[in-house]
Amino acid sequence: SDVAAETAAALASASLVFKKTDSTYSSTLLKHAKQLFTFADKYKGSYTKSHPEVATYYNSTGYGDELLWAASWLYHATGDTTYLRYVTEANADKYAKVDGPTWFSWDNKLAGAQVLLSRLSFFGDKGAKGNSGIDDYKKSADELMCALLPxxxxxxxxxxxxxxxxxxxxxxxxxxxxxxxxAVLYSDYMRASDNETLSCGDDSFEPSDLRKFAQSQADYVLGDNPMDISYLVGYGGKYPEFVHHRGASIPVDATTGCSEGFKWLSSKKPNPNVAMGALVGGPFKNESFIDSRNNSMQTEPTTYNSAVLVGLLSSLVNTSSPVKSLNEN
Incomplete structure (x- = not known):
């Protein structure tokens, strides 16, 4: 369910991107998103239970968040209230009830679903009016934002x-x-809806406070940190040179098989190829960082890191307001 639902969410969101420029392709994406979601909901189960050998690397802790994530995107893409009911009725009690904020990651999409569904409250979606389930998601999103603000x-x-x-x-x-x-998306929602106050206990915060927090995280990644290093490979004067990445560490003219690349893993020389734009794992809690290929915990880049960073940086440089209806634009 987790893999199928996550793929359904990706296809549904992509259908919105191509809706105006290539309606045929958009319809194809949406068709398969619906099919995958139906499959994910009908045959509930985690891929790491079906394929336990992958648990060592990417152990899914559950599929409920992906089901909510997919249904949320499908509602935005279709306007079909069946998907809205899916996230606000019985499944909300089963999958969305948590004690405190959750952290958006490859494994847990609940925070993303909360923020996405909060759009409906911010912009007065007709399906959200009087819907206590949407109010609950908005409240959870508010709590997450309050947890992020220092x-x-x-x-x-x-x-x-x-x-x-x-x-x-x-x-x-x-x-x-x-x-x-x-956080930066939420700040945009606040500005665009003229709802520019976030209450955290007795204190109030503005969209600019969320944006300031988001920028502080981006600045840290790009080099404003105690190690004075950019964790985005290829950016800045100092960045990781021993990235745990086969394509970056093995010379382009080398002839290798599936098991012949390990001699480059322990090489003392910097990577011969720069993995431009790769975001590595990052620092330890004490803010130290060891640039070593064998230190995959810190130097391994991932597509899910780099992809979200693109979204973050794009949001920070964007000055236009978000559209109020994803389905109509």
Whole structure:
């Protein structure tokens, strides 16, 4: 269910991108998104249970968040209230009830679904009027934003001394980058809906506060950190040179088989090829970073990190307001 639903979400969201420029392709994407979601909901189960050998690398902790994530995107893409009911009725009680904020990551999409569904509340979607389920998602999204803001009374303590959101030592940057991306989107929703106050306990915050937080996370990634290093490969005067990446570490003229690349893993020479635009794992809680190919925990780049960073940076440079209806634009 987790893989199928995540793919359904990707196809549904992509259908919105191509709706105006290539309606035929958009319709094809949406058709398969619906099919995949139906499959994911009918045959519930985690891919790591079906294929336990992958659990060592990407162990899914559940599929409920992906089902909500997919249904949320399908509602935005179709306007079909069947999908809205899916996320606000029985499945909300089963999959969306959590104690405190969750962290947006490859494994957990619940925070993303909360922010996406909050659009309906911000922009007065007709399906959201009087819908207590949507109100609950909006409340959860508010709580997440309050946890991210460093001056909020409910600010999370899961940060480094320099202010980077830090949840786990393995691939530590996925959480601050994902959190910052959601924060800057939320700030845009607040501005565009003329709802420019976020209440966190007795304190109030503005969209600019969320944007400031998001920029602080981006600045840290790009070099404003105690190590004075950009974690985005190829950007800045100093960035990781021993990235845990076969394509970057093996010379282009080398002839290798599936098991013949290990001699380059332990090479003392910097990578011969620059993995331009790759975002590596990131620092430890004490903000140290060891640039070594054997240190995959910190130097391995991932597509899910780089993809969210693109969204974050694009959001920070964008000055236009978000559209109020994804389905109509």
């Amino acid at each position: 001056d909020s009374p409910s600010a999370t303590a899961s940060r480094t001394k320099s202010g980077l959101i830090w949840i786990t030592k393995w691939d530590s940057l996925q959480h601050p980058v994902g959190s910052a991306f959601l």
